[in-house]
Amino acid sequence: MKLIYKNLGKIMTKCLMIQGTASNAGKSLIVAALCRIYTKRGYKVAPFKSQNMSLNSYTTKENKEIAIAQVLQAKAANIEPTV
Known part of the structure; x- marks a missing residue:
């Protein structure tokens, strides 16, 4: 996992990218867990x-x-699913 900081004017936005080596490796489940943790x-x-x-x-x-x-x-992030 890698944290990337972007300077958007006066606001620092933290970005996190989850990567895996294959399909069905559990990336989506990890992201859902992280969404819940950070939302809380x-x-x-x-x-x-x-x-x-x-x-x-x-x-x-x-x-x-x-x-x-x-x-x-x-x-998990308490937001409406949208495209």
């Missing part, structure tokens, strides 16, 4: 999944399709 600590969390290789999907309120793992991560 008062951080504003925004999970992002750049590529969806899932066969299982969820339809958002906007009638868009996302992976079930993305829904789990959004719910």
Whole structure:
């Protein structure tokens, strides 16, 4: 895991990237856990999944399709799943 700091004017944003060596390695589960932990600590969390290789999907309120793992991560962060 690597923390990256970006200077956005006067605000420092902390970014965390989770990477794995293969599919089904547990990355999405780790991200969901981290979303819950940091949300409970008062951080504003925004999970992002750049590529969806899932066969299982969820339809958002906007009638868009996302992976079930993305829904789990959004719910762990107490935010609405969106595309």
